[in-house]
Amino acid sequence: MELGSFRCSLCGRRVKVHNRSDAPIFDPNTGFGICKNCIKEIYHNIIEDEMEQKFSSKRTFADTLGELLEKNKPHVIKEYLDQFIIKQERAKKILSVAVYNHYKRMKYGIDHAGMDEEIDKSNVIILGPTGCGKTALLSHLSKLLDIPFAVTDASSLTEAGFVGADVEVAVRNLYYAAGQDIEKTEHGIIYLDEFDKIARKSGENNSITADPGHEGVQQGLLKMLEGSVVEFTARGQRKHPEAPTIKVDTRNILFIVGGAFVGIDKIVAKRVRKGESNLGFGADIPPKEDTDEKFNELIHQVRPEDLMKYGIIPEIIGRLPVICTLETLDEHSLLRILTEPKNAPVKQYQKLLAMDNVQLEFEEAALLAVAKKAIERKTGARSLKGIIEDVMLDVMFDIPKTERPRKVIVTEECINEGAEPKIIYLDEENLPA
Numbered sequence: 001m002e003l004g005s006f007r008c009s010l011c012g013r014r015v016k017v018h019n020r021s022d023a024p025i026f027d028p029n030t031g032f033g034i035c036k037n038c039i040k041e042i043y044h045n046i047i048e049d050e051m052e053q054k055f056s057s058k059r060t061f062a063d064t065l066g067e068l069l070e071k072n073k074p075h076v077i078k079e080y081l082d083q084f085i086i087k088q089e090r091a092k093k094i095l096s097v098a099v100y101n102h103y104k105r106m107k108y109g110i111d112h113a114g115m116d117e118e119i120d121k122s123n124v125i126i127l128g129p130t131g132c133g134k135t136a137l138l139s140h141l142s143k144l145l146d147i148p149f150a151v152t153d154a155s156s157l158t159e160a161g162f163v164g165a166d167v168e169v170a171v172r173n174l175y176y177a178a179g180q181d182i183e184k185t186e187h188g189i190i191y192l193d194e195f196d197k198i199a200r201k202s203g204e205n206n207s208i209t210a211d212p213g214h215e216g217v218q219q220g221l222l223k224m225l226e227g228s229v230v231e232f233t234a235r236g237q238r239k240h241p242e243a244p245t246i247k248v249d250t251r252n253i254l255f256i257v258g259g260a261f262v263g264i265d266k267i268v269a270k271r272v273r274k275g276e277s278n279l280g281f282g283a284d285i286p287p288k289e290d291t292d293e294k295f296n297e298l299i300h301q302v303r304p305e306d307l308m309k310y311g312i313i314p315e316i317i318g319r320l321p322v323i324c325t326l327e328t329l330d331e332h333s334l335l336r337i338l339t340e341p342k343n344a345p346v347k348q349y350q351k352l353l354a355m356d357n358v359q360l361e362f363e364e365a366a367l368l369a370v371a372k373k374a375i376e377r378k379t380g381a382r383s384l385k386g387i388i389e390d391v392m393l394d395v396m397f398d399i400p401k402t403e404r405p406r407k408v409i410v411t412e413e414c415i416n417e418g419a420e421p422k423i424i425y426l427d428e429e430n431l432p433a
């Protein structure tokens with residue numbers, strides 16, 4: 001028997017009332033009512049929200065830290081880096097340990113929270129010539145650890161109050177690399193590239209034209225390296241007093257500063273020679289000639305005092321306890337870089353052409369020619385890709401013109417004289433003579 005009806009104030013449907021449960025909420029005075037279906041839905045949503053919070057609540061970084069450490073022991077990190085980076089054995093070892101220790105220190109801090117016990121931060125300074133793998137090492141490292149990583153060019157930074165980017169930009173870049181997640185940002189890695197460009201001009205190695213603001217930039221970076229709360233505005237937002245800011249604590253951010261530090265080998269050589277002559281032998285040993293071997297020997301001997309001579313202020317050096325040095329790559333190493341790493345240029349082109357039913361081969365002499373050309377350009381492994389790319393452009397343009405299976409052989413002449421690569425039609429080869 002119908003007792004009457006009302007209109008649900010939520011869904012607007014008219015509801016016929018046969019018993020009490022048809023009108024769980026109804027006020028005859030105002031006509032306000034909510035029907036059975038709407039109540040069910042509201043209840044359902046509340047339960048769902050609660051369950052979601054209970055079960056899929058985001059794991060914090062602290063939760064995953066133990067796993068991260070368990071999975072990434074130094075030897076495992078190094079093995080991973082070995083797949084991509086040729087040589088630089090020492091650098092790979094130093095970085096593997098530095099990163100492992102960094103996250104161990106963080107775990108220690110969490111496990112001993114409030115106990116006023118801390119392990120010092122181990123920021124890293126990485127030195128090595130252009131194109132020897134500094135950036136590549138760090139980017140592979142961050143990929144392995146699945147940790148946000150951002151590169152900021154230190155030479156673009158200026159002292160507060162000067163026109164240009166403030167030091168906070170380095171943290172802001174990381175914040176965006178971390179998908180604007182503050183917690184992730186606070187556990188990421190910041191790489192300050194071209195750090196040698198902000199050496200102060202009184203450093204032995206600098207010309208008088210160096211920017212006097214550089215010492216100020218170093219000062220600005222001090223607190224950040226050590227750990228402080230850095231405040232910055234969102235990208236594209238002009239800085240003014242009312243602009244909303246984002247705050248990031250840099251205490252657990254690993255800072256790695258790097259650069260070519262051209263000329264640092266001379267500073268080391270001078271110190272070493274002085275040491276030798278003080279010891280009484282070889283009072284006037286003439287400086288040895290500049291060879292890559294000599295450079296590689298010297299670069300691994302860089303000490304904090306050499307960096308100070310170069311124009312890095314002592315306070316900064318004190319916050320960069322780990323010195324990681326990379327060597328100049330010789331012809332043989334460049335040759336290996338072309339073919340060996342997991343992402344080697346030759347492998348990449350082979351994969352691309354295989355998609356067009358084409359086998360790609362580089363003659364040994366061709367690869368050697370590429371390496372030799374790269375050595376002439378003095379930009380380490382950096383120019384390898386460009387040199388191959390020049391040759392491959394024509395190949396990649398011509399290849400898809402037919403679908404016949406082929407073998408393309410890149411010869412020395414292709415690299416040195418721009419000759420066409422050899423092409424063997426594989427379907428023809430199989431025809432009876």
Ligand SMILES: Nc1ncnc2c1ncn2[C@@H]1O[C@H](COP(=O)(O)OP(=O)(O)O)[C@@H](O)[C@H]1O
Nearest residue numbers: 084085086130131132133134135136337381382
């Ligand atoms: N030791 C190396 N092993 C493998 N690839 C390397 C090595 N050094 C440089 N490369 C390659 O050369 C290019 C430039 O290297 P990069 O790391 O940017 O040099 P930089 O030392 O100037 O930062 C990258 O594509 C990188 O993969």
Ligand SMILES: [Mg+2]
Nearest residue numbers: 134135136193
């Ligand atoms: Mg670099």
